[in-house]
Amino acid sequence: MNSFLLQHPIRFSTRTQDLHPSPIREILAVVDRPGMISFAGGLPSLESFPQFNLQAMPQHMLQYGASEGEAELRERIAEDMQSLGLQCSAEQVLILSGSQQGIDLVAKLFIDPGTSVAVEAPTYLAALQVFRFFGARFVAYDAGAPDPDTFKREKPAFAYAIPTFQNPSGRCLDVTERAVLAAACDAANIPLFEDDPYRDLVYDDCERRPVCAQLQHAPWIYQGSFSKSLAPGLRLGYLVASPELIPFLTRLKQAADLHSNRISQWLVLQQLNDSGRTQQLVELAEHYRQRRDAFEAALHRHFSDLASWQTPPGGLFFWLTLNHQVDTRQLLPKAIKAGVAFMPGEPFLPMDVEASGQLRLNFSHADAEQAERGLRILAELVREFV
Amino acid sequence: MNSFLLQHPIRFSTRTQDLHPSPIREILAVVDRPGMISFAGGLPSLESFPQFNLQAMPQHMLQYGASEGEAELRERIAEDMQSLGLQCSAEQVLILSGSQQGIDLVAKLFIDPGTSVAVEAPTYLAALQVFRFFGARFVAYDAGAPDPDTFKREKPAFAYAIPTFQNPSGRCLDVTERAVLAAACDAANIPLFEDDPYRDLVYDDCERRPVCAQLQHAPWIYQGSFSKSLAPGLRLGYLVASPELIPFLTRLKQAADLHSNRISQWLVLQQLNDSGRTQQLVELAEHYRQRRDAFEAALHRHFSDLASWQTPPGGLFFWLTLNHQVDTRQLLPKAIKAGVAFMPGEPFLPMDVEASGQLRLNFSHADAEQAERGLRILAELVREFV
Numbered sequence: 001m002n003s004f005l006l007q008h009p010i011r012f013s014t015r016t017q018d019l020h021p022s023p024i025r026e027i028l029a030v031v032d033r034p035g036m037i038s039f040a041g042g043l044p045s046l047e048s049f050p051q052f053n054l055q056a057m058p059q060h061m062l063q064y065g066a067s068e069g070e071a072e073l074r075e076r077i078a079e080d081m082q083s084l085g086l087q088c089s090a091e092q093v094l095i096l097s098g099s100q101q102g103i104d105l106v107a108k109l110f111i112d113p114g115t116s117v118a119v120e121a122p123t124y125l126a127a128l129q130v131f132r133f134f135g136a137r138f139v140a141y142d143a144g145a146p147d148p149d150t151f152k153r154e155k156p157a158f159a160y161a162i163p164t165f166q167n168p169s170g171r172c173l174d175v176t177e178r179a180v181l182a183a184a185c186d187a188a189n190i191p192l193f194e195d196d197p198y199r200d201l202v203y204d205d206c207e208r209r210p211v212c213a214q215l216q217h218a219p220w221i222y223q224g225s226f227s228k229s230l231a232p233g234l235r236l237g238y239l240v241a242s243p244e245l246i247p248f249l250t251r252l253k254q255a256a257d258l259h260s261n262r263i264s265q266w267l268v269l270q271q272l273n274d275s276g277r278t279q280q281l282v283e284l285a286e287h288y289r290q291r292r293d294a295f296e297a298a299l300h301r302h303f304s305d306l307a308s309w310q311t312p313p314g315g316l317f318f319w320l321t322l323n324h325q326v327d328t329r330q331l332l333p334k335a336i337k338a339g340v341a342f343m344p345g346e347p348f349l350p351m352d353v354e355a356s357g358q359l360r361l362n363f364s365h366a367d368a369e370q371a372e373r374g375l376r377i378l379a380e381l382v383r384e385f386v
Numbered sequence: 387m388n389s390f391l392l393q394h395p396i397r398f399s400t401r402t403q404d405l406h407p408s409p410i411r412e413i414l415a416v417v418d419r420p421g422m423i424s425f426a427g428g429l430p431s432l433e434s435f436p437q438f439n440l441q442a443m444p445q446h447m448l449q450y451g452a453s454e455g456e457a458e459l460r461e462r463i464a465e466d467m468q469s470l471g472l473q474c475s476a477e478q479v480l481i482l483s484g485s486q487q488g489i490d491l492v493a494k495l496f497i498d499p500g501t502s503v504a505v506e507a508p509t510y511l512a513a514l515q516v517f518r519f520f521g522a523r524f525v526a527y528d529a530g531a532p533d534p535d536t537f538k539r540e541k542p543a544f545a546y547a548i549p550t551f552q553n554p555s556g557r558c559l560d561v562t563e564r565a566v567l568a569a570a571c572d573a574a575n576i577p578l579f580e581d582d583p584y585r586d587l588v589y590d591d592c593e594r595r596p597v598c599a600q601l602q603h604a605p606w607i608y609q610g611s612f613s614k615s616l617a618p619g620l621r622l623g624y625l626v627a628s629p630e631l632i633p634f635l636t637r638l639k640q641a642a643d644l645h646s647n648r649i650s651q652w653l654v655l656q657q658l659n660d661s662g663r664t665q666q667l668v669e670l671a672e673h674y675r676q677r678r679d680a681f682e683a684a685l686h687r688h689f690s691d692l693a694s695w696q697t698p699p700g701g702l703f704f705w706l707t708l709n710h711q712v713d714t715r716q717l718l719p720k721a722i723k724a725g726v727a728f729m730p731g732e733p734f735l736p737m738d739v740e741a742s743g744q745l746r747l748n749f750s751h752a753d754a755e756q757a758e759r760g761l762r763i764l765a766e767l768v769r770e771f772v
Contacts, residue, residue: 062617
């Protein structure tokens, strides 16, 4: 760089100082290496994707469309929401370019530098990244037992929660916990942002009704995804929001990318209206349930003296707490060198910690043989490391 | 709303105060009415869209993909850029969910509340909206003759320009003007954000080489779109940026929606590699040239005593300056009542003006008969109004 440029550096926005490389991206960059066993990502299994075809798609779907999304798809999603107990009209549905986009829109709507946001600890790391990027100050809370005084004192702009098969913990809130969360949001009038990408990946009987359905007057945003139940390459999700929020979210959507991909919207609607859809979801859950069970059997063989965990009743992850509170980020390069990738626990925490001693293991991607081999290698490394 | 809620209002971010309904959205909501003649949007003609087909698409395109976009598509775009004189590698290409997304990413990268941004007057209104939403303070400049002193004094974080078939003015910068713009950015080290969605819609011989290609050391972002040359429903665009900017833009892309739709990326790559592609673009341009010429003939019949305009050598719009400087926003409801939609000029200006006396007319959507009838009605209304 010449002296002229040093005197005239590029002036980025203040928030760009918080724009760090994502740990997920860094890891996903190596998991494609031949022979690598990956417990790192949250990739659905390739065999579960439908065969899509466009032969019946009307050509006008290739024109510009509505920012809100296709009317028929919004109607269909509103019906599905109503069957889950969430009272809403199609006008409250906004189609997203994947549910990651909902996180960006909600952050734009609420977060100024210094705005407090209530988040679980641990929680979805890419949500933490986006909220932090817009300047959020985190208030950690337990979504299953929120402290009403904390809500009233800290007055978070909203509470972010993944009540069903939480990422990364796998926890699913029970009936009582859902009622308590809704009551706490109502009492302090804290908007609830409920993120629900895993609800169709259910393996054990458990409560899955949206917490938003139980709110009496707090504003709410509920979002879902077709990435896990259909295919991530479609980049399609949706949000449903209370009437006072939806006009703002729609304008933010338009400013972000005008509207969502209409080909994907058409393909998803065909799938939702397919008579075989329910059976497909049953088979998908059965496939993942088998992977989970095989994975847990291998965990018992290799990690029973090293870590503790809860069996996740749905979703894609085991969340391991090691018996020794080590920095799992330092374990990662050794594991990758040995041919196994996983997600360290630290980036899932809203506060800076030196060593969480926790790690997230995806069980849907590797087959039983890979799971056995990968966990054996990983357990050996943990033994050497602690 | 009950008294509890009045005491505990929702606290939105400061920027949400600048989140107004878009004039485009409001107008597009009425143009679908039966019998409405629309000169309002920038809709490509439906007959120009290819027949897409997914039969040969590999299933792995349905899995999560890279935030940067598909490697082959990025390679192909880098080659196309090089053939336009823009030296870049595939690593500098980022695939977008439509080029509107590039505007959001660039705004996030550069704009804090109060940050000055150089914009043309008039310019693309949805860019103004996004920049304003992030807190930009506008410095109006003439992209064809930028004042170096203004750049040095105001130190804009970047200069936004649409040098080729500008929206809304239709202007195409000539060789000298492009050189002057590049030199001004270099002299003050102002990053240039060059937006180029219309370059393939060329009807008269004119210079179209990217201004970014002429920069010596100023940072740059060049973006293009497949909405006009293939189909908007695909929601696919791309940006190419100088090496110091691209890592930040890629992280912002990941935070915004993880990655772009892979079905669209695959479909676009097939089209770009199709041997008939060049001929298709020639036919597309010929189709629009005929519409432009028919539209201008009708303009001469009805507006020669009412307004002045330049013949746009490409793109989708005529930009009319009425002989009387009226508020064209007030003309709009009368026109819609009479069955004709257009875009008022005022929202295209970065400064508040009471009455621009200018309006944008799209010529690609209406056929010759509709253009004749719509312009006759509009001219009558203008006569009554002034």
